[in-house]
Amino acid sequence: MLLEVLQGTEAGGFILIQDSVNYCGRHLLKSCINTALKREEVVHVLGFEVSQEELNDGLDRTSAQRLHFHNAYSDPLGWTGNSPFTVHQFTLEDIGTLLKQTPQAKAVTLVIDSLSWILRHHDPAAICQKLQALKKGGVVRAVIGLLHSDLHQRGTVGSICHLATSVITVAPGTRGLGAVAKITRRTKSGKLMQDEEIFSINEDLTVTIQSKRSHPGSTPMNTDESEVDPTANLTFNLRLSDTQREAKEKLPLPFVFSKEKKSALLHPGTGSGRILYEPDANDDYDQEDPDDDLDV
């Protein structure tokens, strides 16, 4: 699903890439930019976090004229007084002015690197409104944003995720297998699809999917070996025939005090042993039966 999202051709889409300190999502963002450039789209980048050289490094050179980098990195707050683009200019009008630089473009993709910078200086609710307006407004065909999820409160991150049509959360993979991407995708009909894939990014910024994990965390048990019957192939017989099994089940267990045993003990049958007792001179023979008071 990751490749489908990156190819993402539906209009009004908002792809959000969420990363953390453990894994930088900027490579995936550059991969998105490269894919958009290869699709002959015009890409406008609002670069707050990295310089133009660092962002352009690795991108497709042949489509460089379709990439417009708006430098909000060298002076995002207007401290020097002559800033090309500041964070306070993140409004619909100013973005519209930027996009007018390429009026003949049919499909414009707006890339925001990163949303965390803007969220630090603006009210999250206002940013959500602007993003929604950008999505619906028709000025741009798609918006791709990078968000550092560990720099904001969970509520803020949740609100931005809610606006997105696709959310890709990247994290380092285990066992050196590449990185893990958790993808959540909302189609226009409202259907929600989720997937988890292990991917890696090549030098030319193309993404290779290494494996899919549809049930994260569980490894499928290999039950290809059937159970071996231990009573087969022996020199002695460990099996029981049906009559033998019946006789075995009928046998009463030794210490179970069943009715038959009780009557056999209390009423000894003929021919069973008798005890003859001859009392000595010193014996104190009491004729009474000491078990008389037992109610058996």
Added chain:
Amino acid sequence: MFAELNSILNTSPDNFKAGEFILVSDKQTDASFLIHHFLSFYLRVGCKVCLLGLVQSFSHYSAISQRLGVSLAQAREKGQLVFIEGLKESLGVLLQGESSKGTRAVDFLRDPSSGLQGLYDFVRDNVRLAVGGSGEEWGPPVLLVDDLSVVLSLGVSVGAALDFSHYCRATVCSELQGSMVMLVRCEAEEEESDDERSEWLLRGLIHQCSLTLQVQGLPTGYCRDIHGQVRWITLSVWKRGQCDRWPTQKKLFQYKVHDKGASFFARGTFSAVL
């Protein structure tokens, strides 16, 4: 300059990467020995160094650098070292309270909500002066900050501190192709747990930097022979020709600080332990 650390970081006086933002963070221990390492390293290499000392005086750095074989007083006289004495500047503001005295650098002490723009302007002017100045040819400029988290306890917000480090990086690393080393100290967890501002600051800085050295005490407690461990994390700085499918590398080393340096070794291999 610690030779072992140089080999771990793959740098040497003849070959070091410019344009790097190195973040040094510590928790439950003191990582300022790394600041002394970088200070003596860059001075030895011949770079123009600007040291923003917010927590210690010049004589403190001078005394320690003497043991590492570098004379700060001489470097200052030659013009290779610019020392911004944060403690002295702040005295003027805190004791006399006069607004005209003192530079704009410590404006944030008078009004913490105004942010660190004054401090940035001061640093930028000094660093730009280093590059454009006449006289001897020095290498790329280097900015050392010791330490940034102290401004949080002076009332400055985390956002303002992150803005300051962003601007420093934009000027020193990207525009002037120099390097920057910043020290950030984190609060220990058993203290007020609702004050997580230093954690936010650390995370924000990790997103900005290219190399993080996280120093912490041993998880098992105090040990006489091993002072702590350093986790070295190289974050993804995508350079052409570097086909790493694993952009973030993490390595762990343990260290011990001596009188004249520090030794680093892989976990569990210290001679006293083996």
